Amino acid sequence: MKINERLKKIGDLVPLSSYPLDIGCDHALLSIYLVKEKGIKKAIASDNKSGPLQKAKENINFYKVNDKIKLVKAEGLASYEEGIDTITISGMGGLNINKIIDNHKKLLKNINTLILSPNNYSIAVKRKLIKLGYHIINEQLVKDKNIIYQILVFTKGKKYYSYKKMFLGPILMTKKDELTKEYYKNLLDNKKKLLQSLPKSFRKKIRLTKKEIKYLEDIINT
Numbered sequence: 001m002k003i004n005e006r007l008k009k010i011g012d013l014v015p016l017s018s019y020p021l022d023i024g025c026d027h028a029l030l031s032i033y034l035v036k037e038k039g040i041k042k043a044i045a046s047d048n049k050s051g052p053l054q055k056a057k058e059n060i061n062f063y064k065v066n067d068k069i070k071l072v073k074a075e076g077l078a079s080y081e082e083g084i085d086t087i088t089i090s091g092m093g094g095l096n097i098n099k100i101i102d103n104h105k106k107l108l109k110n111i112n113t114l115i116l117s118p119n120n121y122s123i124a125v126k127r128k129l130i131k132l133g134y135h136i137i138n139e140q141l142v143k144d145k146n147i148i149y150q151i152l153v154f155t156k157g158k159k160y161y162s163y164k165k166m167f168l169g170p171i172l173m174t175k176k177d178e179l180t181k182e183y184y185k186n187l188l189d190n191k192k193k194l195l196q197s198l199p200k201s202f203r204k205k206i207r208l209t210k211k212e213i214k215y216l217e218d219i220i221n222t
């Protein structure tokens with residue numbers, strides 16, 4: 001089936017024996033990939049808007065996987081059903097992801113794995129999940145149409161992370177491949193631009209940004 005590299009990579013991180021729920025499914029291609037190509041028995045794909053769900057329905061019909069995917073119109077985690085143990089949320093801002101999680105925190109007791117790919121504010125997402133008793137077991141990058149996306153995999157378990165690890169990514173910072181280097185270089189450029197634009201009165205933010213620039217320069221140059 002036709003699926004972009006980003007969604008494929010997210011799909012490849014979903015545990016094969018899981019019952020996954022994709023929140024903000026849009027076209028439902030991730031859930032279709034899981035049941036059609038990865039052998040996952042059943043999945044839920046949900047969205048809070050009718051337009052995307054119509055598109056999802058057409059794709060599910062096209063790929064003839066109606067018996068394996070349940071489509072649900074719901075706000076965030078309200079689409080949860082008993083047995084769901086894995087949640088995927090991608091292609092949204094990090095603060096929206098945090099809001100979705102915050103609104104139904106109690107349901108997390110049944111969720112072993114969350115695979116989250118925020119478009120921004122990834123540190124805020126990491127902080128939220130760590131506070132809720134998860135730790136990071138995988139961090140992946142994927143480049144699609146010249147944009148580098150982060151994919152974070154969380155599972156239950158408490159762990160302490162220093163700010164440096166939270167910022168660079170505890171797993172990402174151990175990688176030496178070209179895409180990781182490019183990701184850090186882009187981040188360094190953005191942080192340098194930010195530093196230039198900060199008013200002198202923003203002392204705390206200036207200190208933090210300088211620290212982040214140092215972390216990035218060190219990791220790029222080692």
Ligand SMILES: C[S@@+](CC[C@H](N)C(=O)[O-])C[C@H]1O[C@@H](n2cnc3c(N)ncnc32)[C@H](O)[C@@H]1O
Nearest residue numbers: 023024025026047048049052074075076090091
């Ligand atoms: C940009 S699309 C991303 C689609 C897909 N997950 C991906 O990564 O390609 C975001 C989708 O999330 C849906 N969405 C945004 N906020 C939501 C929420 N609170 N609950 C459910 N769906 C939401 C939108 O309607 C939209 O279809």
